[in-house]
Amino acid sequence: MPKTMKAAVLHGIDDLRYEDVPVPELGDHDVLVKIKACGICGSDLPRVLKTGTYHFPTIPGHEFGGEVVELGKDVNPEYLHKNVAVIPLIPCHHCKPCEVGDYAQCEHYDFLGSRNDGGFAEYVKVPDTNLVFVPDGLDPEAAAFLEPISVALHVVSNNNVTFGEDVAVYGLGAIGMFVAQWAKAFGARVFAIDLDESKVEIAKSLGMKDAICSSKEDAVAIIKEKTNGEGVDAVFEAAGSGFVFNQAFEILKNKGRLGCVGRPVGDLTVTNKSFEAMLRKQITVKGTWSFEFKSFPHNAWDIALAALRDGTIQVAPIVSHRIPLRDTYKGIRIMADKTEPFFKILVEPELD
Ligand SMILES: [Zn+2]
Numbered sequence: 177m178p179k180t181m182k183a184a185v186l187h188g189i190d191d192l193r194y195e196d197v198p199v200p201e202l203g204d205h206d207v208l209v210k211i212k213a214c215g216i217c218g219s220d221l222p223r224v225l226k227t228g229t230y231h232f233p234t235i236p237g238h239e240f241g242g243e244v245v246e247l248g249k250d251v252n253p254e255y256l257h258k259n260v261a262v263i264p265l266i267p268c269h270h271c272k273p274c275e276v277g278d279y280a281q282c283e284h285y286d287f288l289g290s291r292n293d294g295g296f297a298e299y300v301k302v303p304d305t306n307l308v309f310v311p312d313g314l315d316p317e318a319a320a321f322l323e324p325i326s327v328a329l330h331v332v333s334n335n336n337v338t339f340g341e342d343v344a345v346y347g348l349g350a351i352g353m354f355v356a357q358w359a360k361a362f363g364a365r366v367f368a369i370d371l372d373e374s375k376v377e378i379a380k381s382l383g384m385k386d387a388i389c390s391s392k393e394d395a396v397a398i399i400k401e402k403t404n405g406e407g408v409d410a411v412f413e414a415a416g417s418g419f420v421f422n423q424a425f426e427i428l429k430n431k432g433r434l435g436c437v438g439r440p441v442g443d444l445t446v447t448n449k450s451f452e453a454m455l456r457k458q459i460t461v462k463g464t465w466s467f468e469f470k471s472f473p474h475n476a477w478d479i480a481l482a483a484l485r486d487g488t489i490q491v492a493p494i495v496s497h498r499i500p501l502r503d504t505y506k507g508i509r510i511m512a513d514k515t516e517p518f519f520k521i522l523v524e525p526e527l528d
């Protein structure tokens with residue numbers, strides 16, 4: 177193994193440097209993963225440009241997959257050269273939630289790509305319990321999507337979407353597009369909505385024939401018409417928009433559910449009309465954070481992997497850029513400044 181590697185290292189707010197750093201040293205239960213692809217997440221934008229990571233220097237990037245190339249001394253030797261996705265949350269294994277196996281709720285967790293070094297690098301150190309093995313025949317690049325797919329699965333299951341329901345998903349970024357695909361897989365009719373026509377076309381190509389381009393069409397009128405004036409059972413707000421947040425109350429039926437996913441950039445204003453609608457219709461507003469991570473009663477990451485493998489969830493149509501590691505900052509700027517059309521941008525060190 178080489179002693180040094182290239183990485184995009186965050187030294188301070190808006191100070192991401194492509195540079196040489198030591199290859200991480202492994203503990204007994206760690207493996208070294210050679211990164212194949214790491215997605216730039218919407219949450220990386222404020223993390224790199226505005227708020228910073230928990231300490232500096234840190235290598236950001238939490239949506240990644242690659243190949244296991246080195247093992248700590250207590251790791252199963254069969255793991256070597258396996259393709260993997262990585263669960264970026266590292267639980268403490270000591271707190272109450274950890275004791276009952278609900279690792280996502282860990283009170284003292286570590287997180288690759290925000291609290292600890294993540295995937296905008298040639299290599300990353302990962303505890304062997306955080307690996308999800310990618311079967312042969314599945315493109316290793318797709319492993320980078322397992323994190324956002326798991327996040328979206330959590331959104332849909334956490335809001336109890338069931339067969340035959342009408343669901344509206346606002347904001348077809350990667351998470352919104354996966355939420356829409358999951359809701360469809362759960363048996364709902366999905367109104368996938370975005371201002372950007374190209375994203376609406378992708379949703380249609382994924383079988384969501386009721387997708388709506390809200391910059392050209394009246395989403396409220398269409399949804400009301402197609403639901404016999406009743407409205408939808410659930411709305412997913414994946415745009416982080418106050419406008420959408422208020423519109424949700426207009427199109428939800430009585431006892432509908434509003435699932436909040438998108439992170440607004442500023443304060444949201446709730447209109448009096450929306451508040452009144454929430455009261456009268458007895459609407460439930462529920463937040464969802466990150467992904468589920470537990471072994472029982474099921475492991476959400478395995479379900480996500482199975483859906484990726486059998487084509488229930490598709491990732492290829494949403495990749496817009498594959499860029500070398502040296503251009504990580506450029507990729508972040510494309511997303512922040514919207515200088516060109518983009519969807520999912522993947523950082524791939526092999527391109528350097
Ligand atoms: Zn993310």
Ligand SMILES: [Zn+2]
Pocket residue numbers: 267268269270271272273274281282283284285
């Ligand atoms: Zn814990």
